Amino acid sequence: MQEATFLILTALADGSQHGYGIIAQVADISGGRVRLRAGTLYAALDRLRAQKLIGVDREEIVDGRLRRYYRLTPAGTRLLAAEAARMHADAVAALTRLNLAGGEA
Amino acid sequence: MSDSPRLERDYRRLVALFPRAFRRESDEEILAVLMATAREGQRRAGFAESADLIKGALRVHRGPPLPRTLLIAVRLTYAGAATELAVVIILLVTLASLTSATIRAYPEFSLAEWHAVLFAHLPAVEVGAPVLLGLWVWLACANARGHRTARVAFRLVYVIIILGIAAEADAGIPVYGEGGLIATGVLLFIQLAANALIFYPSKDPLPYRPHRRLDAAQP
Numbered sequence: 055m056q057e058a059t060f061l062i063l064t065a066l067a068d069g070s071q072h073g074y075g076i077i078a079q080v081a082d083i084s085g086g087r088v089r090l091r092a093g094t095l096y097a098a099l100d101r102l103r104a105q106k107l108i109g110v111d112r113e114e115i116v117d118g119r120l121r122r123y124y125r126l127t128p129a130g131t132r133l134l135a136a137e138a139a140r141m142h143a144d145a146v147a148a149l150t151r152l153n154l155a156g157g158e159a
Numbered sequence: 160m161s162d163s164p165r166l167e168r169d170y171r172r173l174v175a176l177f178p179r180a181f182r183r184e185s186d187e188e189i190l191a192v193l194m195a196t197a198r199e200g201q202r203r204a205g206f207a208e209s210a211d212l213i214k215g216a217l218r219v220h221r222g223p224p225l226p227r228t229l230l231i232a233v234r235l236t237y238a239g240a241a242t243e244l245a246v247v248i249i250l251l252v253t254l255a256s257l258t259s260a261t262i263r264a265y266p267e268f269s270l271a272e273w274h275a276v277l278f279a280h281l282p283a284v285e286v287g288a289p290v291l292l293g294l295w296v297w298l299a300c301a302n303a304r305g306h307r308t309a310r311v312a313f314r315l316v317y318v319i320i321i322l323g324i325a326a327e328a329d330a331g332i333p334v335y336g337e338g339g340l341i342a343t344g345v346l347l348f349i350q351l352a353a354n355a356l357i358f359y360p361s362k363d364p365l366p367y368r369p370h371r372r373l374d375a376a377q378p
Contacts, residue, residue: 073192091208092192093215096177096185104223119191 055137061088062098063107063126063134070111070125073099099124107133166197169204176216225303232356233303239349240295246342247288291320302357313357320350 058080065071065079076099077090102108107130111123126134170193174186193208204212225233294316301312324346 073188074195077192077196091211091215092189092196093208093211093213095192095215096189097215097218100181100219101223116191119194120187121191122185122188 055133057088058090058094059098059102060134060137060141062090062095062102063130064138066108066124066126066130067134070123072121072123074121076124102130106130162194163197163200163202165202166204167194169209170194170212173204173209173212173216176213177219178216181219222303228356229302232353233299235349235353235356236295236299236302239346239353240292240299242342242345242349243288243292243295246346247292250288291324294320313354317350317354321347324350 061080061083062076064083065076071079073092073095077092077095080088080090099108103110103124106127108124109127111125113120113122115121167190170190171186174182174189174193177186177189224230298313298316301308324343
């Protein structure tokens, strides 16, 4: 899974978000390292909706402009959880080996 | 955030690159995000954000990833189209020799029979081959886009393609010998394999075009 996809799914993990909200959340989660642009975001949202990993939660008009909120689907939640567990296991393995290497040096 | 009308015009031009069905549903939403993320006082779309929108539009045009079996079927169908294109080119280049070879192949033919072959059989192949080429390309494109109707169409068109290949073989094998036999075999194999793969049960769901219908959550 690409990092942008992982971060978008993570941004939706604790509730629905609109496009601008996802961009802000992704920047926040990544500590400002990943700044999504609109083209990348909407291509990813289109693909994630096609894969039924996210869905549209609701729509509202704010200042005359459409705001659409996206939410994780159960399949999206399962995939994110599995990916996070995999990344966590990899990170733990890497850190354990680094500590071992440090101890031997 | 910017409220420059000129900037919004720039963004609208770039958003126009996305597929029409996608724009119908999402263009105002993307514009809202673009204007919200623009710098204060920004009046023109920057190079990086323009490039990002073009890249995003291309990705949406390309569509969602296909299940593996369907992807192989689509590639096979393109291979079928390429083979059919080769057949069309060979037919056009060797049209004169094909005609004379047909005449030589049937020396016992009367003038009427000879005419029947030339004016009924050969034109059927000459016209049929480009039609088959068109069908191959259409099936590959439609299936690559993940259209469910394309899968049904594949089964319906399958019979037409098999008949077309048989007609080509009937005319081509006596004239082209082994080459005609190989081309027929390749086309039949590709067609059968692509058909089997398209209807092969896959655990991956066939992707759908999300902007065709809203999947808003039901309360």
